[in-house]
Amino acid sequence: MVKNFLLFIISVVFSFSCVAQKQTTQLEKTTTENVKTKLVVGIVVDQMRYEYLTRFQERFGQGGFMRMVNDGFNCKNNHYNYVPTYTGPGHASIYTGTTPKYHGVISNSWYDKVSKKYVYCAGDDAVASVGTEDTSGQMSPQRMKTTTFADENRLFTQMRGKSIGISIKDRGAILPAGHTANAAYWFQGKLEGNFISSTFYMTDLPNWVKTYNESNSVSKYMKEWNTLYDISTYVESGSDLNDFEGGFKGKESATFPYDLKALSAENGGFDILKSTPFGNSIVADFAIAAIDGEQLGKDNNTDVLAVSFSSPDYVGHNFGVNSKEVQDTYLRLDKDLERLFNALDTKVGKGNYTVFLTADHGAVHVPSYLKSVKIPAGYISSTQTKVRFEAFLKEKYNSDELIESVSNNQVFLNREKVKELSLDLHEVQDAIVNEIINYRNIDKAYTAYAMSNTSYSSGIEKLLQNGFNQKRSGDVIYVYDPATISYSLTGSTHGSGMSYDTHVPLLFYGNGINKGSTVKRTRIVDIAPTISALLGISFPNGNIGLPIQSVLVQD
Template sequence: MRAFLSVFIICLLFSCKSQKEAMSSKNTALNTQPKLVVGIVVDQMRYDYLTRFYSKYGDDGFKRLVNQGFNCKNHHFNYVPTYTGPGHASIFTGTTPKMHGIISNNWYDKVLDSYVYCAGDTTVQSVGTLDKAGQMSPHRLKTTSFADENRLFTQMRGKTIGISVKDRGAILPAGHTANAAYWFHGKDEGRFISSTFYFNTLPNWVQTFNNSAIAESYLKEWNTLYDINSYTESGSDLNAFEGGFRGKDNATFPYDLKALSKENRGFDILKATPYGNSIVTDFAIAAIDGEQLGQDNFTDVLTVSFSSTDYVGHNFGVNSKEIEDTYLRLDKEVARLLQKLDVKVGKGNYTLFLTSDHGAVEVPSYLQSVNIPSGYFDADAFKAKLKSAIILNYKAEAFIKNISNSQIFLNREVIKGYGLKLEDVQQAIVNEIIDYKHINKAYTATSMSTTEFTSGLESLLQKGYNQKRSGDVLYVLDPAVIKYSKTGSTHGSALNYDTHVPLLFFGKGIKNGSTLEHTTIPDIAPTMSALLGISFPNGATGKPLEFVLD
């Protein structure tokens, strides 16, 4: 009996030990979240910027992310319009403008009968400046970001900090519950600012940064990082397809930024140079130290948007020496940020992803010079022609309240007063404009609301269509046709040059590899949520990319 009892006790002890080990193993498996998640958005980065300049990148920036991380090579926006505000919102909310409501950077508000800005908020005040540039918040974003969900999950213990040159590039990714969002205010100040949506006074580390004269140090010569003759991946430096800066006769290197700043809004000139990205890196590094990000057991989120790539692209175009130099320098900024994360947070303790808010078209005037179909849309002529057209026996001007963002907003009260049906007027306008020069497609809001499109351009339009905020008629321009100046690049379409962007995952919990499987922008936030073991953003429509996670 005594022997049996001894055996029983030994078995019981082993059983308890094995259960404890199993529970410990289970707890370990469920608590492997990174200390810090870093979401990087490179504004206006086409996918081919990753491949075109690859041979000239160093080993510690983009190449490190590609070689040690996971590369989604066939990554696309699954909606239009492809603009900065909607792009940043979609990346971090895991859904499209149909759900999150940021339908453009600026749009016509049907209720207010005026234009609104995606991050504008007159109910808050500027912090860090007396200028109105700080009157911003995420109040027009209708859904949560994965950073919001992380804050909720950690009982607000996990921090969220958003940083960018652009206000919308800092505010929308950080979401509604962020500890702070900071953006660069140029003019004669050259400092990072915020709004009373977050706090009433800038933290000491931000004030120290602003008082350090770092911004002023970048008002210097911008010349090519390497010998300009080695920049064989871009066109000639002197050409007819670039904008340039006021005060300089042509858009060629070098640029004396201090001298040129006088005619180019002071410190704002930095935004359209690689040094705008440099100061964002400087500030992000200061934030990692100042906020002690990634230093406890609660996952923090840092969002960093490099916006100067967009300003340079708009000014000089996709094929310019300036854009090549900007990306070669950005590669070094990415490396610098990674090095800081390695030291401060620790290798293997953070997870990072890098993507873009949209791509960009080659300058149409350049495409025309090499016989590729392209052109420019005369918006004023379009509006004049449409308003003078006869629609259902009435002059169309009577029906139209606003034309903007490739949408036509109708005056519903007037239409009702004439005894007409709204859907009939919408369709009549579609029938009218479809034959106009450079109009490729046109659709009614009724069709967007009543028909489910599962593929093609119609599906992308529908995912970008918000029933309360979008217009009554949507139109699409021909490929490589833009409403823009004849110099520089822009974006906004459903075509591959605007939708195909990089997506790189790196760090803790990420596999090493690549895929050509089609992935979409709304997949990013659910993937981050799955990695963290938290709720998906409340409006998320994307899916976790299981093959990315280790």
């Protein structure tokens, strides 16, 4: 009897113990799954083709790109859904969830039809430089017409959540951080080698930035640039010596190694570092310093850190997408990403932050290289094209004042002159289209009237329409043949609606992110609403994208 009673007591205690353990396990699971993202880190790699992820995959370590691929979510078929694919529009679109049609950043620079002059996407004469005497600090996001998800996060947290932008390029820091940003910092090269800002954000640099600048840590990168590994193992890229690369002034051939200190005097002082992988290292150094300096991810208000690695773009423009210089840049960037992720683990905590990585555009293979392997490609002189149809308009309308500007593959008409000559604007636009479509290496041309009054659902026409801003874009838009550019015979560029420019990586990692991948087509404008959905905040006010459901852990 006593024995049976004791067995009963033991079984009851064991049952309660199991229930308690189960409840504790469930509570721990729920707590882990419901941890709020304390910091969102947006990473943009300037001029990164998607295939760099796969072409260099075997050479990457496990802590950088592959950490995101293996432990995060990989959108393998991610594209820009507009033209032109440039840095300014790219950064704006990633963070606003919309296209130039709505956010208004139609290029890096463009002809302004009101002021009758060229304007820069981040330029602002109403503000002053901070941290330098140079005018390079006169920048703000005032030409971007819509909010970013960083802005919406600031509004949601009653301005308690911080927004910080960091890049080598001013536009790469300013546009992502948004209108309400606490700060944006960009690199001032030349003889300075410092990070600077503008009075749009502050009247003086914070002490942590001053400390960083005064440390002169940038100088340690003014050294020899040689390949990270034995150059003979770089079989994923072309030969080191070829006819398709630019190189640096003062060096006869574009071949490794490069003595950056010796070459700096002829290549802009500290500016030479922008065109090397060490520019990425500088950005990573500064971003890690910012985590501490700005106390990011330290409270219950989500912060946003926008980091843009600009140097791959400088390297790609100089050496081309198939160069060993590009490969070395990405192998070294992989290590810088690992440093950044390790710092986030330590300073913010694993599971407390969310990261996405993408690019502002891709790039074309050097056309002269493509031609050498019998792939259709070519070059076009925008100056000669302009001269030719100016002559056409002179002959047809007996006026040489009908064109105000030709830029960004757009023709801007002098509408006052058109009216003065009693010409029909649409007829003049059509005449230019019918003329220019006959030129060699011009593939397509469309009028502003067509862009404004026709609804295109697919193809290059849809991409052009998404990039067309009625108040800011020109009267005629034209498109080059595939792999045809207006550029030097060496190095790569970008800007088209072809897949080599539109197809870019999109990786998500961290809190709230599923592990997996998809080949379903995603769009660059889907990033902002995906992050907004993760945070439970309002979408940016011009948003046209959709959250990528497969990326997010569902409640």
